[in-house]
Amino acid sequence: MAEAEQPERIRGDRDVTVDDIRQLVASATPHFSYQIRNRIRKLVAGLPQDSQVRIYAEGEISKLERLGFTGEVRGTPNEDGIGTLASVSDHEQPRYLPGATKG
Secondary structure (H helix, E strand, O other), X not given: OOXXXXXXXXXXXXXXXXXXXXXXXXXXXXHHHHHHHHHHHHHHOOOOOOOHHHHHHHHHHHHHHHHHHHOOOOOOOOOOOOOXXXXXXXXXXXXXXXXXXXX
């Protein structure tokens, strides 16, 4: 997963759409959630605060950050013998570390 964006998404004559955000988020995994988050941030950086696309993107960014910090659930409560991953916890808090990434 690269943080480089597809050229057609960043053309100056094309507006960012909710569909662009959905395409990026659709197959997010914990491992790549931060790269996808960064791509979305770059896409919507120039949009006004009240833009519907930006509002939607900020909600998806929040989901990606939670996914990255807490992992994902394997199996469902109805599947006997398949538990959740050890790193998964509903009470997990983000672990911010000072450094170049600013947490």
